Amino acid sequence: MSKIDSEYYHHPAILYDRLNDEKNSVLCRLCSHYCEIKDGNIGICLLRKNIGGELFTMTWGRTEGLAIDPIEKKPFYHYKPGTKVLSFGTPGCNFRCMNCQNWQLSQAVKYYSDISLATKVFLPESIAEYAAIQKVDGISYTYSEPTIFLEYARDTILECRKNKKTESLFHVFVSNGYFTKEAVELIDRENLLSAINIDLKFMDNQKYKKICGGTLEPVLDSIKRIYDLRDKIHLEIINLVIPGENDTDEDIEKLSDFIVSVSPDIPLHFSRFYPHYKLSNKPQTDLNTLIKAKEIAHNKGIKYIYIGNTTIPCAEDTHCPKCNELLIARSSFGIIKNNLRIANDKPICPKCKTEIGIII
Numbered sequence: 001m002s003k004i005d006s007e008y009y010h011h012p013a014i015l016y017d018r019l020n021d022e023k024n025s026v027l028c029r030l031c032s033h034y035c036e037i038k039d040g041n042i043g044i045c046l047l048r049k050n051i052g053g054e055l056f057t058m059t060w061g062r063t064e065g066l067a068i069d070p071i072e073k074k075p076f077y078h079y080k081p082g083t084k085v086l087s088f089g090t091p092g093c094n095f096r097c098m099n100c101q102n103w104q105l106s107q108a109v110k111y112y113s114d115i116s117l118a119t120k121v122f123l124p125e126s127i128a129e130y131a132a133i134q135k136v137d138g139i140s141y142t143y144s145e146p147t148i149f150l151e152y153a154r155d156t157i158l159e160c161r162k163n164k165k166t167e168s169l170f171h172v173f174v175s176n177g178y179f180t181k182e183a184v185e186l187i188d189r190e191n192l193l194s195a196i197n198i199d200l201k202f203m204d205n206q207k208y209k210k211i212c213g214g215t216l217e218p219v220l221d222s223i224k225r226i227y228d229l230r231d232k233i234h235l236e237i238i239n240l241v242i243p244g245e246n247d248t249d250e251d252i253e254k255l256s257d258f259i260v261s262v263s264p265d266i267p268l269h270f271s272r273f274y275p276h277y278k279l280s281n282k283p284q285t286d287l288n289t290l291i292k293a294k295e296i297a298h299n300k301g302i303k304y305i306y307i308g309n310t311t312i313p314c315a316e317d318t319h320c321p322k323c324n325e326l327l328i329a330r331s332s333f334g335i336i337k338n339n340l341r342i343a344n345d346k347p348i349c350p351k352c353k354t355e356i357g358i359i360i
């Protein structure tokens, strides 16, 4: 192991308790698996290890997939439209999604005996420097589940705040929503994030278990918790529509009913499924299913609904929920036209003057 490996490979974890039992166990409170980990063992994510009764993260400072993206690609359509973000993730995940399109990264720990072989060292200060050089507007923690690299993300955010060139960057998570109440409290207390896109995969607990290795309830709780913090953290929801798994009218109705019960103002992105990983045998989502899903969600009262991962014309456009005026036209993650007007620092519809829930 190189010096850099020995210095950073095992980095002290946050949000855990020592259980003071004979196995020197700890309880990890970062995600809703709430793993009890005995001395020498690792958690379900395979990334957090109990060494002598203390918990360590094994991917701190290990970056994969550094890229500059439009924020629309994450997707965020109602947060800082037209801005650029630096995106990155680390290996590993707390889910085992059979359809994962980043499975080489999210499941890397299973395929590499030494995670240092799969990743580059990129310390938080280097990420901040790189963000300044690239003149991005924010940083997106993505590709794999950012909750399980919260220490690394947090240190990167704190590092950015130290530097005049990066102090005003915004920070966003693209998450499976499996984080705990304690993680949300920390994020809120330290003002770490400006926006989160939560992937609400199914409204069926059995599907969550079978396809992702998680459960539904914690994700619903996270959505409610983040919405409660809406003055500080902007929320959008994405749902990947998988043929035969969550694509019936009833599935979409349930999903829409839940979102409306939290708020019809939360932007909802339906995304087209393409065969990946262990669901390579499934067909891609029929475009008519996605169009129907949008119709159902609209009829349930959701105000802003998008269809992504397709070439359906205008499926990514924002319209005024009151008069249907075209507000933002998008294509391939770019903004073609922005018709929003500003009144009292708030975006409004140019036609009927309704205030539009977009943070500019």
Ligand code: SF4
Residues within 6 Å of the ligand: 028, 029, 030, 031, 032, 033, 034, 035, 042, 043, 044, 045, 046, 047, 048, 094, 148
């Ligand atoms: S982050 Fe989640 S999966 Fe990983 S050890 Fe902690 S509770 Fe377990």
